[in-house]
Amino acid sequence: MGQTISEQILSHKAGQNVKPGEFVVIEPDVVMSHDSLTPSIIKILKEELAASIKYPERLVFVFDHVSPASTVGTADLQNLVRRFAREQNIRLFDVGRGICHQVLVEEAIAFPGAVAVGADSHSTSYGAVGAFGTGMGSTDVALIWATGKTWLRVPETIRVNFNGQLPAHVDVKDMALKIGRILSISGANYMAVEYHGIDWMPLPGRQTLASMAVEMGAKVGIIPPTGNLPEHLQKPDWLYIDSNAHYRQVVNVELEDLCPQVSIPHSVDHVSDIQDVTGTHVDVVFLGTCTNGRHEDLAEAASLLKGKRIAPGIRMIITPASSREMSKAASDGTLSTLIEAGALITSPGCGMCMGRHNGTLGDGDVCLSTANRNFKGRMGAPTSQIYLASPGVAAATALRGVISDPREL
């Protein structure tokens, strides 16, 4: 019987053919952790496991969640991790370099066919380069540090077929929200989601899609590494699209019929067509995150904001996903267009995505965000509200001061 991409990767790693539902013990190629959880993993390694690190070269640390530090406590814990990384010879990308998931793709640390585990739920993002990327908790990661290994249940796969082409100002983000709407917040629980029909899509869009797979509960969200990708991200010889693969469910989406989608508070699968929410009052517009903080996202917003000013009373906060993406946006004038329009640019990283710094929401604030998650209180006060949408909708909303359709500008 044929195999899905995830089944092939896990078979390759396990050295034997694996089937969905089976438990396998494998050695991940990459183990990522960020500033928020690395201190707790170090603690488990030292105090509970009393172990050393088996393969330091497979580990990578990225400082992005509170970056740069906002309190004495976060500064001290970051210093602790810096010292640990120096002692143990572990790669560390310090404050300002960018969001972990973006950095691992930029640095080609996550690669096609790899198993990349992260102490972060959006580690599904590595599916953008055809890696089996999945999130785990601190104890699982500490055990990988100590033993080099982890256990996994081989997931069933849901296949998503995208057909046709996107209309103007309809975005990959709308594709991601539409899938959330179809599958629901738990529709891919314990499963892999495999996306097809998007060989035309460049890497940044693939990152948007893969990052949001976890919002349906998926273990991985994977795009076959073929088509419009740089040379170093093309598929390894042993990986192929198997026409005999068995899928648990197949979902078809016609892109011509898609319009801008908006996820309404407080659940990512409460998705509406934009016309049902246009005119909704907004206080803050946030453009950033591992889902939509890249140069293409900033450029899309800049193209709509060029020569204009954002609406009075709106705060527009832009947090580039990485130093490299920020530098691209600086050199082609995107950043100055956004600044002249009245936006605030922060240092690269997660920014206000989880409500800890760089624009934490206050009581009753309404935010339209390009992030991936709108749980109650995620960005600050439990009384605040988060709408999720594309960079184009974010720019249109900043201009008008209410949720707006970029196609009508």
Added chain:
Amino acid sequence: MARIWKFGADVDTDQIVPGRYAPYMRPDADVADAAFIEARPDFAKYAQPGDIIVALENFGCGSSREYAVEALRRRKVGAIVAKSFARIFYRNAINLGIPLFEAPEVIDSVKDGDTASINLATGEFTADGRVFEMPAMPGFAREIVNAGGVVAYVRQNGRFPGEQV
């Protein structure tokens, strides 16, 4: 006797412990105090060791933050019974040794505030005087929970459950 704290569907980890209450943000505080601090302040105040959490579908969705589970472990939650669990939460809870039961047919028959007890070995769930049979945890999960969590399991056995060595 323990009591039941009943929750709805899709309880996310931001509700269990908001990101702003992470140990990273409050290194001197006990994360146990932050369990449901905003979503269910009465739980935060009054939950007792051994109490049972009952929930509808997809309990624990969202972030990978193990400190959400750690907060419940430190509150000594006796078991979590739900129609279904989110993946990373399920894994984290097993790893930290919290018994989990996926028992969709029981959930609608019990209510918040019921006095209850669970026999972890048999899966017998007694709530408000009525007795329900729950499906047991899958073998590997039961082995880990019985060992007191995955760290204890690996230290005792020198391998993961099911691993060939």
